[in-house]
Each structure stands twice: as structure tokens, then as C-alpha cells.
Amino acid sequence: MASTNSFDAHGTLEVGEQSYEIYRLRAVEGSETLPYSLKVLLENLLRTEDGANITADHIRALGGWDENADPETEIQFTPARVLMQDFTGVPCVVDLATMREAMADLGGDPTKINPLAPAELVIDHSVQIDVFGRSDAFERNVEIEYERNGERYKFLRWGQTAFDDFKVVPPGTGIVHQVNIEHLARTVMVRDGVAYPDTCVGTDSHTTMVNGLGVLGWGVGGIEAEAAMLGQPVSMLIPRVVGFKLSGSIPDGATATDVVLTITEMLREHGAVGKFVEFYGEGVSAVPLANRATIGNMSPEFGSTCAIFPIDEVTLDYLRLTGRSEQQVALVEAYAKEQGMWLTAGPDQPEARYSEYLELDLSTVVPSIAGPKRPQDRIVLTGAKQAFREVLPTYVGHEEGSDGIASDFPASDPSPQGLAEGMDGGSEPASTGDGNGRPSKKVAVTTADGASFEIDHGIVSIASITSCTNTSNPSVMMAAAMLAKNAVEKGLSVAPWVKTSMAPGSKVVTGYYEKAGMWPYLEKLGFHLVGYGCTTCIGNSGPLQDEISQAIQDNDLAVVSVLSGNRNFEGRINPDVKMNYLASPPLVIAYALAGTMDFDFDSEPLGTSEDGTEVFLKDIWPSPDDVERTIAESISTKMFTEDYADVFAGDERWRSLDTPEGDTFAWEDDSTYVRKPPYFEGMGSEPEPVSDISGARVLALLGDSVTTDHISPAGSIKGDSPAGTYLAEHGVERKDFNSYGSRRGNHEVMIRGTFANIRLKNLLLDGVEGGFTRNFAAGGEQSSIYDASVAYAEAGTPLVVLAGTEYGSGSSRDWAAKGTALLGVRAVIAQSYERIHRSNLIGMGVLPLQFPDGESAESLGLDGTETFSVTGVEALNDGGIPRTVAVLATAEDGTETSFDAVLRIDTPGEADYYRNGGILQYVLRSLVG
Template identity: 40%
Template sequence: MDAPSAGYAFEYLIETLNDSSHKKFFNVPRLGGTKYDVLPYSIRVLLEAAVRNCDGFLMKKEDVMNILDWKTKQSNVEVPFFPARVLLQDFTGIPAMVDFAAMREAVKTLGGDPKKVHPACPTDLTVDHSLQIDFNKCAIQNAPNPGGGDLQKAGKLSPLRVQPKKLPCRGQTTCRGSCDSGELGRNSGKFSSQIENTPILCPFHLQPVPEPETVLKNQEVEFGRNRERLQFFKWSSRVFKNVAVIPPGTGMAHQVNLEYLSRVVFEEKDLLFPDSVVGTDSHITMVNGLGILGWGVGGIETEAVMLGLPVSLTLPEVVGCELTGSSNPFVTSIDVVLGITKHLRQVGVAGKFVEFFGSGVSQLSIVDRTTIANMCPEYGAILSFFPVDNVTLKHLEHTGFDKAKLESMEAYLKAVKLFRNEQDNLGEPEYSQVIQINLNSIVPSVSGPKRPQDRVALTDMKSDFQACLNEKVGFKGFQIAAEKQNDIVSIHYEGSDYKLAHGSVVIAAVISCTNNCNPSVMLAAGLLAKKAVEAGLQVKPYIRTSLSPGSGMVTHYLSSSGVLPYLSKLGFEIIGYGCSTCVGNTAPLSEAVLNAVKQGDLVTCGVLSGNKNFEGRLCDCVRANYLASPPLVVAYAIAGTVNIDFQTEPLGTDPTGKNIYLHDIWPSREEVHQIEEEHVVLSMFKALKEKIEMGNKRWNSLEAPDSVLFPWDLKSTYIRCPSFFDKLTKEPVALQPIENAHVLLYLGDSITTDHISPAGSIARSSAAAKYLTNRGLTPREFNSYGARRGNDAVMTRGTFANIKLFNKFIGKPAPKTIHFPSGQTLDVFEAAELYQKEGIPLIILAGKKYGSGNSRDWAAKGPYLLPLLQPRDWAGIAPNDLAEPRLPRVFAYWRRGGLEEPIRSQDSRARRRGGPRRDKLGATSQRERRTAVAVPGCSRAGSTSGPRVVAGDAQVTFLAGSHLQPRRLG
């Protein structure tokens, strides 16, 4: 719906930017003076949003002052936050947009104008979760259509292309869908062909499905299976203002958000303000690496933002993470990222903002920053914020950002003090806590010689290998007699003589795994190879070298950056795409090497950039195997042995006889970052931009209505008008007490949102399957719960349908419960339906961490529609979903006869002091048993522990018996 206009309580702060654009902005630093200057950058973004949206109603002056006074108010007050935009993926987007369509129906029913129902803020929906892997071979014949539709229709071309619309794309002055494509370079035609026929790629973990035919076939089935949903999405993009749909086959939500949707600075009616975003995925924090405030929230909370309401959050503590020192020369990007995230996890930053500063930040590329920010869920922070700096601006420039907009952005960010410049000396923000990470403390390492978990610092490698020779045979030892540890065996190979010894490298492989899918480490390996060749270094020919990229994109940027020929000259030829050496599919070693190893009983080595190095995995005769980064694999191949100290011993000599050390040819991080920006990030941005502008053939030809109200198909099993608004009235209805409720489920601790509302496949024996079967669908056509979130009938039947749900009434994992009046064991939905017909309200019992896990709006909607009341003890981004209905209450006393659970309460303490003995219900008499105290409106009662009981605003008590029967007190 249209958002109410802000009253501009701080209108006096509006100024004109002192540049050629003459845009307006709120000069927030004037509000707080020195108090503003010591605020963390992330809090400054919250403050700007509060000032800009202060209307005296949803955002009050008191909220603005609380944020400005963050230093004393942190962790003590809740503040509203209006994000600039919302990002949805299709699984969470479908119920949100279905709800908006249903709102139009409700508004019309109540006599209003349905055309006024629109999201209040820009909302981008990426369709990236509907692809399922039905085929994994190129040869596909007579493939059935799991969706039951005509796949050929989905593939026909329409003479008209339907472009995405609304909202300017990142860095462009024109509208999305009609962006100036610009010059894509000399290989534009070839690149377009690659774009059309390549699978979806994650921006920094480029791992596609290998065969284009498989990709196209899976996409074909995807359109057939999800035709109804896709048509609904297209209708949504046509009729709702502020909604843009990124069609399937374009890219993953994170990639699209980072490289296309992110603005860094928003512009609306000539007013500039910081970009910010909330979304329905915990990994939306990736954009924090670009200086964009964003984090994951629940689906219901996201809908609230779309309706013009703010996100409510407790004013967070902000941990300042100061990066100091310089990286060890041999440390790779992966080493740095993992080192920082490990440190944050050890310190403990759960539920806090993390903000990076210090001289070491400038050493991190945007890839590094976004990767660290993306790993927030790994160390528990709400977000990890990197303020915009020169590195950010350079990245935006490389990705084709409009130059004029870039200049305005820089001027604006500096005017409101949101631009970090280490040379300004204006004083650092004051943080709740400051932790220091010296980049010098992050050291390069390898793992081995027999297990991945046995990490060895690179500086200790030589001494560690020698120790392994001495140790008894075991996880690390080889037990080589001291007098044989210096044995050397000569071999004759391809006309030359060589010597093998303990530690000699005979296999060196840069293989298909997560390591070589990281652009920075692959480029580092290529640059090292280039410098090695230029210095006259070579790899001994008997060493079995190989290069197995994870995708054609890896080959593309290795080739475009000019390093691929140098890898080839050292013997690292591309052998194919897929798992090879890491699974033991290596070419056999030469007879000369095999004979020498047997003759001297040598402990020879394999070095690979994979993730498994168990003894004998590469080759029976290779007893020591080390995992290393791609550049170290190349370095050890050149050295020809792991029995080397890279700091003091040379790799070899140049043609003049001069010693060449590893530090002489190791590429600097600056070199790697520059190549990465020019040949990886830029090419991916161009690919994504062109892919969006070209559209998708199947999407462009997909027919969809354009009516004001969605034409609901009563036969549809994907899209249904939900019943949430059926009883909607112009005036709110008073809450009613809960009386004579029964317990539907008796659950334990850690009931996740996936237990409550599963997202995976629909089991054939489930209530949802029965519903779909009754509508003529076969099991192949069921699809998944995630895909059917637009159908409330399916999702209600799927509530508590997880086969791993452990209901203590049943005593085993099963989506079943007992209907106590009849004694029947039924599906949870069937039991709830029967209770409803009997007019019996329901509650559930559950322990701590109910609703933990991933955000899932149907974990709240499903129980609401059953209907039943649910526990209130949840964690993470899901709680906001579950808290919205405002139903839960927690009770102090609960038991079911015959099911003993310890309860700690004042009664139990009295018992230890010799007080009256209680029976199984914790009561001393029948009267007390009937009047156990309930505590409405609280999340905990006294020191009570164990499962919680939920029952609205009513006060209830439980009677002894075969089932719990709450009654209203008094």
C-alpha cells in the first residue's frame, strides 16, 4: 500500500549537494556534532534512515535521539528502521506476493480501491530457487514432464520481449530493462553466446552443471513444472508498482543483488540517501562488503516492510574489528578470510554488528570483504559492515558504474561522513568493543601428510616432514630408519638423469574443488607460473602435473588474464572439468618413478589443492599427500620436494645461475586484486547485465494476465487466494479467551522452522500429498513445499509434516499425533481438523529454541491456520516471523500424566527444604492441581524450565488425566 508521507520533522537538515548534480540530502552530521562523529558507520546509516523517515508516528523524534545517543542506549532500547529496499527469492516471494494479491481482493470486498495496494518500497524478486536437478546426462530422450504441462510451449519465442521494469539498475541513469548496454568489448558476440548457454554461477564459487544440454533441459522442465508460479510472478511485476522480477536462469540472488541491484547510494525524487536492504535470506549480508547495510529477516517482517512499516530491532552493540599489519607474503585470500572469520567466531559476536576498520582493511579486495560479510551466519553476527572507501569506488568503476553517479556518490558520502578515509585523521568511531586482528598472525599452511585436519604452518613444513619420517607408523608417521632417511635413488627419464629422495614431489594437481573455484587463488597460481617461467624455472618432467578447473569460467579468466599459457609451460595443462586427481583418477606415474620408489622404499609426495589427502588416495606408491593452495601447489612442483624451507632455500636458479626464491616470484595481493577486478569481476558483471537485458527466451514468451485483480484458478494447486483476510473487518475484533483447549503436540527442545514447515519434497503419505492426489496430480508432479508456498491448503497440511518431528505423544519421529477424544493416531493436520470440527481449541507444548533455524514465514502462518497457539522461545531471524501473530504465552506448570519431566520452580526448592511433597502434577491437593498458576504475557515464569505452553491472553490450568485439559482460572 502507499506509504504515508513523512512529516519531515528534520526538514531543516535538507541541503543541496555541492557538485554538478545539485541533489538534495539530509545533512545528518549537523544534528549531532561531535556525538555523530564517534558513531560507528553502521549506526550512522540507521540514524540517517530515522531522520529521513521521522513522521512522529512510525518513527518518532525519540527514536532518532535514541540512535544518536547510541553509546548509552545500545542493547537497551528498540528502534525502528526503514530499509531502502527489499529482496525476495521465489520461495519466500511467492507467499508475499500472493498475500498482496489477496489484499487487493479484501480491499475491494470492503469497498476500497484495489489499485492502491502496492509495496511501499522497491521490491526485487529473484527466481533462483525453483531449479531442480532432474537430469544429469546430456543424452535425454523421451523425458516426462513432472509439471504436467507442455514443455514445448515454454520454449517458443515471442515476437515481443517483456523486459524487467521499474527502478534504475545499479549505477545507471535509465530504467531497468532499458539500460544502456554500453560497449562489451571485442568479444561481445562470443560473450553473448556464452551467456545464453552457461549455467547459473555463484559469483565467487563458480561451480556450474557441466553439460549445457543438461542445464537447458533442467531449465525447460523448470518452466514446465513452475509455469503457474512464473505466470503469477510476471503478473505481479506488471500490476504492482515497485516490483521487479529477475526471471529464472539469470543468476543466484546473491550474485544479482551484489552486481546489479545494489546502488550503494539511493536516489528518489532528487533526494540522496544510503542504500540498505532486508531480505528473506540470512546470507543477504554479503552486500555489507560494499558498504550497504543489510541483513536477513523473516518473511512476515519483510511483508511488513513492503507495507510501509519499519523493521524493529534492539539498538545493537557494535564490535569494532581493527585489522592491522600486513599479510604474510605467502598468505592467500582464502587464508585471510578464514583467519578473520575464525577469530570472530572465537571472540563471540553473536547478535551484534561487526564493523571493520584499520590499515589492514585496504588490503582486502571487494571479493574478500563480501565473502567475510557473507559468512556472518558462521560466526553469529547480525552483519559485518565495511564502510565505503577508495577500494569500493574503484570496484564500482571497474563494474561499469555510471561516472557521473559515482562522483555524486562520493561527494554525498563524504558530506555525511559515511566515507572511510584512513588519511583523514578525523578520529575513529567509538565501539562497544574493539578486537584487533594482526594480519601478520595469519600464516599460510598446508595439511597432511595423511589427513586434512593435520595443518602445518608453511614455515614448519620441512621440520614437520622430517619428524614424520621418524615417527611410528600412524596418522602422521612413516617410521623410516634414521640411516635410510637420506637415501637417494637415481632415475633416467626422457633422456635426462634425476634423483628421487624422501619428500620428492611426484604428483602436483590443481584440481576441481572449492579452492580452485576462488578467483584470487587461481589467478595467484597463474601469476606465480608466469613469473617462474620468466625467471627460467621449470618443473621436472617426471612430476605428474595437471589442471582441472571447476568450470569454463575459470578457464575464461585464466585465459583472458594471460596466465594460462604459463601454467601450460610448467606442465599444468587443462585435463578436463570435474573431479579427477582428488578422487584417485590420476594418470599413472612413469615406470622409472615407480621402480625408484620401490627400490628405495621412498616416501614420495603428492601436492594438490583439493580437500582429501588420505594415504594412497592419489596413487598406492605415493605415501605422503599434502593439501595446499593452488600457488603453493605450483611452487612445490617447481621445487620438486616438500623437504624445503622456502624462506632460506631457493626453488632453483635462473639461466645465469642466480638463486630464485619463492618470495621472488610470489605475486603480491595488489597484483592479484587488480587482475581479479579486471578479468573476473568485470566479466561477471557484464555477463549478468547482458543476461538481464537480453531477457530469458522462455520468460519473454510466457503469457501472463495484466488485470487489476489476479484471476484465481480454482483448479490451481500452486496459487490460491489465502484465507488470512476472509474475516477482515474495518474495525479490529477483540481477542477471545481460550477455554477447554487440548494439546495437539508434545515436543522437545530445538524444534526448528523446518520441523514446523518443511521446505523439501512432499512425502507420498502426507496430508499434502493426499490433497494433491485428490486433485489429479501424480507424485512426479508434487514438486516441493517451497514451490507450493502460494497455496495455503498445501502449506497448512504441510505444517508439522516433517518426518523427523519427534512428538512425545507418539514416542518416535513421525508427523503424527493422538486425537485424545477418540484415541486415534492421525496426521497432525487431520487431528487438528477433527479437533476444529469438534470445536476444541488447541495448544502445543515445546521446549527451548522453538522456531530456531532459517527464516520461514509459514512456520507462523501454518500453525495460525490449523489453528493452534504456539510456544514463544525462538532464535535467529525466524522469531520475527513467529512473533507477528502476537499469540504466544508461557505457563509455569505443565505435565501429562505418565510422562515425567523435571521442573524447577519455587515448589521444587521448597521440597528440598523439607516442604510438602508434590504429586506428579506438582500439586499438594486436588484444589491446587486444579488451580496451577499460569503467567500470561511472559516468556518465562519464575525459574521454570522445560517445554512452554501457549494460549493467547487467557489464563488456564491443567487437570490430571490421559490428556491435558486447560480451563480458564477464576
């Protein structure tokens, strides 16, 4: 639909022999001094202005943006395309398939349910590291992946044929965000002759990686992504923008990973939730594109919506390197310069206005890691041993976070089961000190292949080069390989208890490793290719060796993973591993060589060479000049063009899948992977009025920093869990349970896994971890959260969740909201929310409420045993959005506590979604209408 063009911004741009229609920003007063990111939004409004949803007033408000004001003006942003990975993409396609049937049921045309914006899905989240440390690891892991996921992959193949403008990148190709920056991203889009900035929403929070290419994009829940695919704009407030000034350059010995961990710490401390972050200053032009992408990737760890770099020569060089056409590169340059979106330091470029300012001199960055459970908890490498020793006793004693690191949860009394063996009755502890002030519990292990060794608290049980954050960056990947080469030449080896793995983000990495002759050295240390996927970073680390796993469990050892990823939340990486640390790829290999976190690289040798000389990390650390020279000799444009030439076709396995046909999907009644969800059952063409909540009970009372990893089903499915019981009842053997992520297309499995994280602490129970609660429908006895929800549903009792600060931080998991809604939760009352999860709750018809400023469940004396009512919600039926609603909590003895909760429905668009019972219902009714 053509813009109403109130500002006469429509014109043409000549690039070589090509002519493009564009919407010029200078037509709007104030546009010259907008931050780059807001210029992208301004163009979006100019191009999509329709006089109703997007008006001249919206455009004027953005042009006249007050950088000092709090966000209050709602705009409708229409992303150019949608990006998905398979964990979140499968439920998206399931929902679209279900919507087609619901559309037919309501008398509409099912083929209207079709992506209106280009949608691309990369299958990268399903490969697990079952096989490692051997030359056939990649081939075997892909085989197992197809065996486990064939049903899902057939479904995605159906979607690729049934829906227009929907493309799938098959398994074994690369990680979604690396494939995005190396191939899918356009930087400037062209559609129907119109050129405009490439913008993107993705069903993975690290979609922000593409910000490094000057592409405005961020992670959304699958619910919002589906709406965007169906032509619905993203409702948002014009944000505050943090200007982050960079100066200087990275010193020798430090890496891009160290830079991003430093920025993460700075922005978390500053406060960036809900804000745009934009990098500027003379240091930006010295930041390579791969480093920009690394920084953009970790925007969710800052808490910001995006972390973007403007377009400049560095952008163009990367586009050329990765095989984009010369016409495309010329268009990007001409468009950016025409629109005032080109980074220059000259006097012709007016200085952008920012809401807040931060600055980092890159020369001050030092080698760092982050952990043991949050990306923002940066530790200077020289202090890593001491930091580990300070926090280890809290993990041995099951009081994680009570000492040495800020706690994610209020302290609770540990139960006997929650104490280290032998520490629950004043008897001698089984974990004794090692004479150096740290708990020690040496355990002898003999593996099936005959290796014998001792393990202890703090061993590095997993060392994994994984995740798009760093595998997309040749500087750190080549540094890792060259460190491995130097280590092998010095005669060093990896400790036998370390599970090692190399999971590059694209085949290009394999190509430049081969060209540089690095694979033999990596493989000598056990870092064989295991797959092209997220693997360890999303919990697909695969099992540890049986004997090691058993020894860890039997002796309750607090062991460690070190990974080059972006997420290290509790219970995420591996069920045997309590402590998780983020590190650059070369440091991952260094810790594999050390074999333990209880290690000081400055003072302790990694081993001895053949002549008996002690070898320290500094002796094998490659120089930046050598790394850059090797990269220059090993990477070429040809690698990118050849690897991506036929990227959607897939291998023989993919092409030979038996794929269903037809506009609607033929659901299989016995499927345990893909089932038709109940979202539209009984739905009428008009929504029912929203209602207040009365007689609600608390399903979970939670502390601070409860992430979507705690809420959404993720990782392996335990045999004795509600989900495991369901699968067993449906004839699935334990070995075939697969992961929750792989079964996201089956709502029955996912409901049972919601709030079932093994590290979840529901404060309704003392000292119990996992998916349990008190079931007040059965006298307050302990039960699984799922079983309690069923009992409450049978009794007609609505549910609420009480939570602390930063509720729902972490990955953009739509099932964190879907599962919450399907468990019968009507409202969440938290101290604060992470952006995506709050939005997703509304998208599923769950009310997000916030305690009054400075108040919490604890300060109000609430312990979760109360009965809750929420009044004032019905005011939404009148078209407005009340600022607060009244909450009344009645204790079992009749004592009443009342407070006004802030209603966190922030925009009129969100209110429309809630009135319709959710975003999908709203879209469906709109399309039928």
C-alpha cells in the same frame, strides 16, 4: 513525505554538476562517534521524521546512544528497498494479490496495494541439479525448471506487470545476493532528488551479503517484507553493536571461506544474536570487497542482524569494476565523506563507540571446514579426519550429536528402526569396524552406465560448488578452477560415486572462467555448469544416481556432502545424506578427488601421476599470487556491463510465457502451485480483542537449535507424506511433485509440510524422526502433525509448541510462522528465539513466550502431555505490553505446574500487529482507514 526537519539537517550536496538534497548527520549531537551502521539508521530517522511515528526524541536517543546499555528504545526504520528470491517472493506476491481482493471487499481501492519502496525479485531458488556431469547439464536443468515452475513463473510475470516499482530477474541469471552486490545495490540511493544511504531488507537471511558494500540490510520474513513494500517501517530496538577489529592479512593456503568460518565460530561463541556486527581496524582496508561480501553473507550463521563494513576506496573500486557509473561512484564517495561515513585511519576520524569488542588477526587463520550439521562447528582441516571419525559412530547408530559434537537435541532412546541394521538385539552389527577404529560397511554398486565400485560410510556423495557465499568471490572460485587444472594435469580424477556440480552466482563467473580457459579442466572432473542458482545449499541438490541412492538406503549408510555454501543443517541438502560439511570451493574439489571424509590431506595422496609419483593436495594447490594474477587477466568491467545490460528482460522462454493481465489475479481453482490463502477470510474493518488461551494441547515438544529448516516445508515432497497425499488426490504424478519451495504459493501443500522435516525430533514420541506427534484428540495415538492439527481444530482445541534454545534459527522462512499459525498453534514457549522467527510468529498472530531464565520444559518437569492455559494476554487490549503472562500446565493426573513466561512482544509496533491478528491485517486496516 517531507521530513519535519526538527534538527535543521536538510541541505544540499554538490557532486560534479549534480546537486542532491541530503540530511546532514552533524546536526545531531553525538553522531560523530556513532558506529557506521547507526549513522545509517540516524540518517534514516532524520529523513523520515514525521513528529508521530518518528520524533525528535527518537533522533536524540540515537545520537546519544549509550553503547553499554541494553536495547530499550524503539525506532522505526524505513528501508530504501526490498529484495526477494522466488521461494519467498512467490508467497509475497500471492499475499499482495490476496490483499488487493480483501481491500476491495472492505470497500477500499485495490490498486493502493502496491509497492511504495522499490522491490526486486531474483528467481534463483527453483533450479535443481537433475542433470550433472555432462555438457548439456545447464540447458537441461533450465528446461526442467520451466516445465516444473511454468505456473509460478506466469504468476510472477503477472506481478511484474500488475504492480508498480516491482521488477523480476528471470531464471538462469544468477543468485539473488550476488546479483544484488554486482548490479542492484546502489550504496547511495537517489529518489526524488534526495540522496541517502542504500538500505535493504530481503526475504532471504543472506541479504546481509550486501553489508560488504556498506549497505545496511538484513533478512526478514516475507511477512515483514510485504509490510515494508507497502510503506510500513520496520519496528526495532536500537541495537548493541559489536566492534570486530581486523588486523593482519590472510596467509598463503587459507581462503576467505576459512576466514568466515573462523569469524562464525568466534561470534557464535561470543553471542551476537540481535546485535549489529561492524568491522573496523587497520586490517579492514586490506580485505577485498569480495571477501567482505563473503563475511557479510554469513551474518545469519553468526546470529547477528548484520555484519557490515564501512565505505572506503575498496568499495569504490568494486563499484567501478562492476560497471556502476562514474557519477554514482563520485556520489558514493562525496556522500560518505560528507556524512562521516568514510573509513579513514587518520586523526580527523573520531573513533567509533562499540558495545562489545572482538579481534581477529587474519594471519592466524588456517584452512578449515564446518560440520557435520551446523555452520559454527568449525574443524581445522588437519584435524578433519579425526573429527569425522569421532562423530561417525553416532550417525551410524542414529544418535546424531550424542558424541563428538554438541547435540542439537536432548538424547532419546533409539527405537529399533533408529539403529543400524542388525544392532537392535545384541546380534552381530552389520556395520563392522575397518580395523582402524571406524565403522565400515562396504557395499558393491554397479550403475546403469556399467561402472562398478564399492561405497562405505563417509563417502563424499555430493561435492558442490554452490551458493552466493563463495561463488561471488573470484579468489576462491579461481583457486578452485586452478586446482582442477593442476589435478587434471597430474592425472587425477574424481571418485565415480561423487555427484559433482558447479552453480555460479552470476554469468560473470562463467565469463572469467572462459577467459582464463578453465572450463575444460573443471568439466574433466565433472564440475560442469548446472545452473545459476542456490541449488545444493538450499536442498536442490537433485537425486543421487538411482543405484547409489538405493545402496545408501538399503544399507543405511551415513554418507557425506561437501559444499561451498552457508547452510549444512540436518535433512537440508539431500534425503540420502546424513552429514554435511561446508568448505571453500577448492576444498570441495579436493574432497571430490578424495571421495571420502575419512581422509587426511597432509599424509594421504589424492592419487598418482602417470610416472607413478604420489600426488598430495599441496602439490596441486595454486599459489595466491598465481590466482590473483589470473583473476586480473580474466575479469573486466565489460563482463558486468554486458551481462547486466538487459537483466530484467529474460530469455525467449521467459518472454514467451502466457501472462495474465489485470489489477487482480484470476485464481485457477485447479492450481496446485498458486492458491488464494485464507488469511483475510471473515476479517472486519476493526480487530477483535485478543484473548487468553485455555485448554491447549502440545503439538510438538522440541529440543535446542530447532531451525526454520526443521519447521518450514523445504526440499523434496515424499509420496507418503500429507503433502504428497494431497498432490496425488489432485491428480499430480509423483515425478511432478517438485519441491516444497516451489509450491510456497499453495498454502494447502505448505500446511501439510510444516514440521515435516525428516530429521525433526518431536520428544512427545520416543525415537521417531519426522513430522509426527501424539494426537491427544484421539487418545494419544501417533499421527502426522498435520492430521493431528485437523483433529484438534475439529475439537476446538488450541495448540502450543514447547521448545529449547535458539528456536527458529536459520533461514528467514516466513512459512515457518505461516504454517505454525495455520496448524492452529496459538503460542510457542521456548527458552530463546532467533530474531527473525520470533518477529514472524508475531506477524502471523502467534504468541512468542519464553521460559523464565534458567528454566526449560525439562527443568519444570513438563513432558508435553499436559493441558495448558495462558492468562494475562488480554492485558494487551489496554494498550500496554505486559512483561510476563501466567502459564498453567495441568498433567493428566491433575498435577499443576505454573510459571510466569516472558512475553516476547518487544515493541509497541509488534503489539499492534498481534492485536490485529498479524502484520498483513494491520497494514490492510491501515490502508483502508
